[in-house]
Amino acid sequence: MAAEANVGEVPLHSLVEVQEDTRQQICGGRVLVRIRLAPDEVASLAEPDPLFSLVPRAAYLPFLFHDVLEHFKKSAIARMGQPYELWFDYNHTALKWHFPLGVLCDALVGMEVPVPLDLTVHFRGNSLMKELLPFSGMADLQRSVMNAFKQAIFLEVGSASRFMRLEKKEHMMLWDAILRSDIKSFAQVEERLMCSTLLECKSLAVRLHISAPVHGDEVLLHKAPALDESGAAFTVGAFLALAMPPLLSANGDGLAEGVEVLTQGLMVPLETPLYWLSLHAGYMDHFVHLIARVPESFLKPACEGDA
Amino acid sequence: MFRGSSQAMLMSKAQDVSGGAVLAHLARLRSGKVEVHVKAMGSAPALRQPRFTIDGCKKFSKLIVYLKEALKLETIYVYCNDAFEPSPDERLSDLQKCFGSSGNKLNISYSGEQAFN
Structure with missing residues (x-):
């Protein structure tokens, strides 16, 4: 980790650990998933074989839709001309298609990822999936991811004009890299859109997901300074103290009991500089997705007596 | 926890984890x-x-x-x-x-x- 005193002034690209290939090491992880068709949607006599897939953490669930459809459509209840509504659940939690698999995985299972991770696919809607954003095809995913990307760049630079000046072929290169979870090609376009130093950076792009058993999750978008007032790197701990103090212990020098913070399947030490995560652990929407796994009580709606 | 806690106690203890501390903080942030x-x-x-x-x-x-x-x-x-x-x-x-x-x-x-x- 770079620990220069003038970390705010050095060119941003010099802070990237290229030699060590750190970004690929952190973001290149894959998850083995085993997909079964929801039992109440099986029309064939025998339950169809599950589908196994080794999915990049950086990938989005709709990337699997084609293979899933091919594999299960013979066994699924016919829709009589109506389009299928494909979606997944994990243990009866509907999975959001607009976040990468790694984010879902961190929130649902944390560090201990089961091998394989069992997902259930549905070909039609039910009450579980009401919270999901509507999905009608890959164009919806492209729109969602590219807008998140643009939003992240806007947060850092204070405008999206650099993004809008990209040539059409660069736009295509970016989306193609996202489709293939190709971090290197992605970074080639991405680096041209970023600030040149941390001092120039208005805010880092960080989404904080707070996940608890039973109560699901809450997502907070909050400004995340790259540097503190003294010009030193702003840390994950400082960010949590700013954005969500209940995650920290009463004396503020550690996490509250039962809380863990992770990204890309890794536990994040509180002293980690946020900019370092942004350069090495960002997803392909250019956001750092920090996941705080908290005890159920943290997200329990206040009881009547407190209202 | 079944002990009833008064609202005053909850207010004075921002770090209290028994009453949906995260939800309460989000509500304050977004008020x-x-x-x-x-x-x-x-x-x-x-x-x-x-x-x-x-x-x-x-x-x-x-x-x-x-x-x-x-x-x-x-x-x-x-x-x-x-x-x-x-x-x-x-x-x-x-x-x-x-x-x-x-x-x-x-x-x-x-x-x-x-x-x-």
Whole structure:
């Protein structure tokens, strides 16, 4: 980790650990998933074989839709001309298609990822999936991811004009890299859109997901300074103290009991500089997705007596 | 925990973890109204009331649905700062704090066709 005193002034690209290939090491992880068709949607006599897939953490669930459809459509209840509504659940939690698999995985299972991770696919809607954003095809995913990307760049630079000046072929290169979870090609376009130093950076792009058993999750978008007032790197701990103090212990020098913070399947030490995560652990929407796994009580709606 | 805790105790203990501390903090962060300034683009019809306020805790989807209904549009693309479309599940207060201008203003534009690529 770079620990220069003038970390705010050095060119941003010099802070990237290229030699060590750190970004690929952190973001290149894959998850083995085993997909079964929801039992109440099986029309064939025998339950169809599950589908196994080794999915990049950086990938989005709709990337699997084609293979899933091919594999299960013979066994699924016919829709009589109506389009299928494909979606997944994990243990009866509907999975959001607009976040990468790694984010879902961190929130649902944390560090201990089961091998394989069992997902259930549905070909039609039910009450579980009401919270999901509507999905009608890959164009919806492209729109969602590219807008998140643009939003992240806007947060850092204070405008999206650099993004809008990209040539059409660069736009295509970016989306193609996202489709293939190709971090290197992605970074080639991405680096041209970023600030040149941390001092120039208005805010880092960080989404904080707070996940608890039973109560699901809450997502907070909050400004995340790259540097503190003294010009030193702003840390994950400082960010949590700013954005969500209940995650920290009463004396503020550690996490509250039962809380863990992770990204890309890794536990994040509180002293980690946020900019370092942004350069090495960002997803392909250019956001750092920090996941705080908290005890159920943290997200329990206040009881009547407190209202 | 079955012990009843008084509201005063909860208020004095911001770190209290037994009463949905995260939810309480989110509610505080997102309390208050966001002043939305809306602008039509291209051939999209204009709103009669282009400035209004919405509770900060509401999702962006609430604004999209409101605009769709008020303008009687089938499809709508709603942008923040003439730049990007926020996800429908984002909170208006979060957007205002990250992208808003002076005061509690949030600049929104919309179009019947896709813009700002």
